[in-house]
Amino acid sequence: MPFIPHTEEETRLMLEAIGVRHIDELFDEIPADLINEKLDYVPPALDEAGIRRLSRKSADADGHYINFIGAGAYEHHIPAAVWQIATRGEFYSAYTPYQAEASQGTLQLLYEYQSMMASLTGMDVSNASLYEGASALAEAVLMAVRAQRRKQRILMPVSIHPAYRETTETIVKNQGISLSNIDYASESGTIDMSQLSDELGDDVAALVIPQPNYFGALEEVDALVDLAHKRGCLVIAVVNPLSLAILKAPGEWGENGADIVIGEGQSLGIPLSSGGPYFGFMCCTQKLVRQMPGRLIGRTVDADGKQGFTLTLQAREQHIRRSKATSNICTNQGLMVTAATLYMSLMGPAGMAQAAKLSHANTRMLVEKLTAIEGVEVAFNSPVFHECVLRINTDVDDLIRAITAQGIIAGKPLESDYEELKNCLLVCATELRTEAEMDDYALHLERIVSKR
Amino acid sequence: MPFIPHTEEETRLMLEAIGVRHIDELFDEIPADLINEKLDYVPPALDEAGIRRLSRKSADADGHYINFIGAGAYEHHIPAAVWQIATRGEFYSAYTPYQAEASQGTLQLLYEYQSMMASLTGMDVSNASLYEGASALAEAVLMAVRAQRRKQRILMPVSIHPAYRETTETIVKNQGISLSNIDYASESGTIDMSQLSDELGDDVAALVIPQPNYFGALEEVDALVDLAHKRGCLVIAVVNPLSLAILKAPGEWGENGADIVIGEGQSLGIPLSSGGPYFGFMCCTQKLVRQMPGRLIGRTVDADGKQGFTLTLQAREQHIRRSKATSNICTNQGLMVTAATLYMSLMGPAGMAQAAKLSHANTRMLVEKLTAIEGVEVAFNSPVFHECVLRINTDVDDLIRAITAQGIIAGKPLESDYEELKNCLLVCATELRTEAEMDDYALHLERIVSKR
Amino acid sequence: MTELIFEQSTAGRINNAQFLAGTPAIDDIPESLLRKKRPGLPEVSEMQAVRHYTRLSQLNFSIDTQFYPLGSCTMKHNPRICNEAAMYDGFSGRHPSAPDSTGQGVLSCLYDLQEILKDISGMSEVSLAPMAGAQGEFTGIAMIRAYHEARNDDAREEILVPDAAHGTNPATAVMCGYKVREIPTLDNGDVDIDALREAIGPQTAGLMLTNPSTLGVFETQITEIAELVHGAGGLLYYDGANMNAILGKVKPGEMGFDVIHLNLHKTFSTPHGGGGPGAGPVGVNERLVPFLPVPKIVESSGEYTLLDKKDCPQSIGRLSCFMGNTGILLRAWVYARLLGHDGMKRVADYATLNANYMKAKLEQAGFEMAYKTRRATHEFILTLKKEKAETGVTAMDFAKRLLDKGYHAPTTYFPLLVPECFLIEPTESESLEELDGFIKAMEEIQQEAIEQTEMVKSAPHSLPVRRLDDVRAARQLDVVWQEEQT
């Protein structure tokens, strides 16, 4: 029996020890009419060779496209050591480190992870992960509202990833929190300062600032933070952690820095995998630590005074605090954080900065090559980080179909989320894209645009 | 610097501690005219992303063919756990277990491996590996000659894998050992008994018996062993270990069994990898153990009387016995044996027997499908195990080319090694071949043969 | 103790194999937006990193190295093929926003998983979007809310939760804007149905129930409870964390549940990874279908598509930026296909056999069961209150001493109802030898508690650290390494 070691003889012995004749008897407390062993859909078992054949076939079907989408998930180099070590059984198959003494490996790693994230974001503390970026924003919003008491309004720039807004909406709407849009200025693609200033009323718990924003554009973070703080409102920064190898840390934005920093951790060594598992990170100021959701690992000492690590401030969590917990989160994204910690250690600050810079330079090169084509232009005039919106004078959906057929994923079309950005495409070329691949893309694009 | 952790500052400190100014000074005992740092061919360093791109490209170029060759290396199912565990750093990056106390993992595993192989072959002892099958045969020949003193002749059936004969020739010829051919009977494809009987003189140290032989044909092992033993000659069995899950163990051939058993271990969980690394195994009777080449692990006790494992009978080996060693072998194939041990544990006797049976049944099905084609027939009339020679009335080299172009590797052509087997093809369908793949092969073959 | 990675760092050390070639310019980014000071990440060689984290890993207990009978967590074998398959390039390399046409392989697997989960749960539709059990709960309760709201049934502001429930249940209800009312448990582990009857009313939005419950028993009055809740206009939520006990034998949909979640990282054997990721798909019956979260995977003549909010206007919306924990879903799919039709029921059979065997043997050894009169499901609870009273040795002490003996401890002090409790869940993949070894260890500790009380109370003695000071950890909060500390 797959994954069941019992021989018939052993089963017999065990039933005897229990004092029943047949396994079915063990289910005799279940009302008989509820027992239903009929499965209409589930197919017969495959052996390992069979499932390998089937899954390889499915995976191969999705093939190997040259990818020019970023839009919240990035195809970066991942050192081979990251996953060879993260999938070691001792990391892979352990539970949440409830028995600290038997989980020092995971716990020390998580403590190191927290330290790395705090340093990267310039914040005082970090938790041990949330599900992913978008739901991390929802948690940050709930946290800001808890910290700000009666204030129930959050300012959300339209220039944030649309799925982040949607997710946040789903998660916070039942608690009476309202999310107000802040438009972007149509030339710059960044937050419209005057609308923002108007909206920043007494009832606002927090302003969300994406950096770079969904369009790749860089926001004026110093001014934004100072303005928000002046109006008594917290700042939630939404950042790409790899970008922080070269961009200013949210802890240093403006005079006092952001209050809560969240983001998608995927750029730190996590494969794209059609969308997950990734991980969300959250850092904040010391002041807010008791409002944080999620696990937190602390360093302490053992009975001999020796250093050791343990889950701490558990009184914030559902398993202790139940209905008064800071969140319902329990299982989070431990293995992903293990990989990210390995990634950051293997890349180091220099390697990460280089990856960020190369991605930026590659995107710039791509944009140059594409905008050299007549009918293709940059949509916004702000400086960007490693991602850019292009406006193309042809039907973008047709274009994407045609280029996909050439084995290239052209970019993310924006129109379905932004009516006004008709035929706009968000493109990104990470450090893994070669010039030859960009030329190939440009060639196909030119052919299509000129055919129009 | 790749894989060198030194910062400039550290290098400076270290040079200072040594008392030199520059690393070059450390090479000052080397005659100056010998220093030559010019490398004309070696290209500049690639980073990990670069080498990954390059090697993936090369690997992809070799693509995914449907393989119907066996001929000494077999495409069997390998449980996913085998290599995920064998490549754990503690196995992968350890040296030969010279410091036994710090290598109990490898040592116990090797002891278990030896036990498994001894049981599979029905012999008393097993060593901890040789390089691969063909050179293992050479070592067995040398061992037999050592054990038999003045006898310097070995009988080698022509029905053995030709590369085994070639390799043995290379390795033993300089020690004055002669290898005499024993023909195969042309109908059966197995050892010609009457020629054998004639050749079995006083000067013969050993008879080599392949089971199954290169043609997949099953030899009359009981009769062969008894005949050889009657003439005072040792028997070296050459077997496929996976076949022993269902075929008679060499230790039980004839009245007294084979004396030395060797073979290629690849069928036990090792990927094809264009030819290596595989591993050779060697088992023998207790009587011959001190003549064995290679590492041997023994169980013993520690200072507290607790069970432990260590290298033993090292006095046979080159690092102790130098010019009087049983072989020059030092580094062997530890990691492959680690994988094979995992393979045997994960498959168990039932799983291995099933894999052997399925391979056999698949080959039979393949042979039926192919011989249903006019102009294709079985070359020999012996019973076979999971491999079979077909005679085809068309040019086999052309045929192979044509079928390769369809993504199918048709089989191993025999003519270059056996003049008399013109247009003969050795085919094998392991448990991984599906009926659909066989049908595909038959379809293409039929088209080609009928076009002729 | 292993040095922190930061303590092995040297300024200026670069791991060149990972420093990708090129001389990229970033002069188009304004100075004011650039980082001035390098982040304090470790600067170590590849070998240092590999060695450090390989060593750290060895400090963990895990399924791959120890028996891990952590109740409510279903620590069964994690087949290695599941990991292999999820890591295939074609799966792991695909961008989530690439056109659906480039993801027919992965979508077909996910769709197949959806159908399998429908079949075993007896629900009308399943969504794979939730990323863990707790998010599955959120999704379910949010759908219940959306359902009532869609019917303008606005007065329902309470969710009922048994007092034995997992902490995520009440926490979830609150996240969905509900008040929580706890329902007491009877001495036999069943819900106090009279108390339930009293608590229920027009203010009741729904009841969250785990069955088998976290007390390790099957709620026998489930049909009655379902009638009660439905009768009052509420909906019934199934916390499927314990599905391993009834997989292939009982379908939650047929017990009367309107919405359920499953923990694939429990029942479907995806790795726990030291704390995730998981996957918490939800299943619903017809009335909740319109409210399922997006993206939704649908199939039409062999083609798979992801639907979003525009296609599903009543949907509660999105739960994440993309499509949940896809790679975990793939692992669960591989596992499900390896089990197959017959394998599902066998899981429940042998998980239950193992639990009842351990219960019988431990009872025989003199341990007291919290619910003596009941069958164990896939797990059971023993209470060490007698041992504590007699020797002062607590459940915590027993747990720590078990670690010394090479066994991970069961879940301790949960559920909160049972004093000094051990919630023991062996799972079906453990062998008789392993169970007997654990039972023997328990008996030894029982003896040690009497004869070597202090030794047991100060356990563990053979682990990388001795008992840790949790109070200090919370009081003198040190959650981020600071350079100055070394």
Added chain:
Amino acid sequence: MTELIFEQSTAGRINNAQFLAGTPAIDDIPESLLRKKRPGLPEVSEMQAVRHYTRLSQLNFSIDTQFYPLGSCTMKHNPRICNEAAMYDGFSGRHPSAPDSTGQGVLSCLYDLQEILKDISGMSEVSLAPMAGAQGEFTGIAMIRAYHEARNDDAREEILVPDAAHGTNPATAVMCGYKVREIPTLDNGDVDIDALREAIGPQTAGLMLTNPSTLGVFETQITEIAELVHGAGGLLYYDGANMNAILGKVKPGEMGFDVIHLNLHKTFSTPHGGGGPGAGPVGVNERLVPFLPVPKIVESSGEYTLLDKKDCPQSIGRLSCFMGNTGILLRAWVYARLLGHDGMKRVADYATLNANYMKAKLEQAGFEMAYKTRRATHEFILTLKKEKAETGVTAMDFAKRLLDKGYHAPTTYFPLLVPECFLIEPTESESLEELDGFIKAMEEIQQEAIEQTEMVKSAPHSLPVRRLDDVRAARQLDVVWQEEQT
């Protein structure tokens, strides 16, 4: 102590995921050729196997977990990308007898490696066929023999080998049908050239030399030695196991060697795997080219082909059934391309820096160097004869005590010339911190040897077993588990 896998076995247990579906018949095989009794292989579940071997692995020291300064073994970092690349399907799945046209990818990598090795060794051609250092030696000496035979120079029946040589050298010479004559070593570690002059003559087929030698010094008279050997009509063999010391700085071909082998599992960082596999390519100068083993990889207008004996009639022949340890060669190729042009020399530089630093520091700490007046190459020898005389603590005791402190021991008692010797090779990939840690441990043991002699003599104390009884292992030979023993 961990139970043997056999002791966890239960008759009839089947791991079904690996029991492939089907009901195959084998009724066409005669009964007399079939096995009657099942082999005594373990019958365990997948979880048991995974757990057992994962646990066993943890009992090992390895590069990935410890500093491993085993002299002559070059225990440097094994980059993980090398393993990844060699395991790509396209590489790992190809049958060795498939047409060359289906292997142009792998052959192009191997050919590139061949060219790289030619470049760094200064030889005319390279063969990748030998599967380890010892087989490389065999290949080289067999070629020397073939060379003399081809010239009908038949009286040459002796191979000269310095007494400090690795055991494989004399063993190899004998396998090639030669007699071995040992050449003594001078006090400074160089070959005794006068003794060599006397030994050499018309009976000399060749001299095998390791340079830097196994004594950790560079043979300064190498040019003179080469002239001597060549003058007598012999050939010069280079044992390249220590190539790490001079990689990118000195080319063996330019030192006058006619044939060399390299240990890719040392200098090119392929894994040692607990005892292999390795790869021992040979390089030759023009006169030995015709004798190179087959298969030979050749290139012609971008197409790669394997040549066999028919194409190379003077070849000594085949060394294995297929093409050597291809997967190991691929790993070495990946490593070589990661190092690149500049990286080669840096390996020698920093390996030498690390060795000389340790030598200086240990000398300072009062340890005696075997070759005080000499530079260390990538390794060096210290002798503990003084410590032994004063306290009775031997090199073996020091070695075992080092294990307690988390360091693998250096090579002990080899070369045989130096009493109580430690051959220490740190490699370039170790950091200063790690070296200092080891030095500190040595100093501590020095103290302990005086103050706690017995404790040191009975080390190790913190490993899975204490010191093992090797004598018993050989006398009461137990190399195969027997059911009865349990």
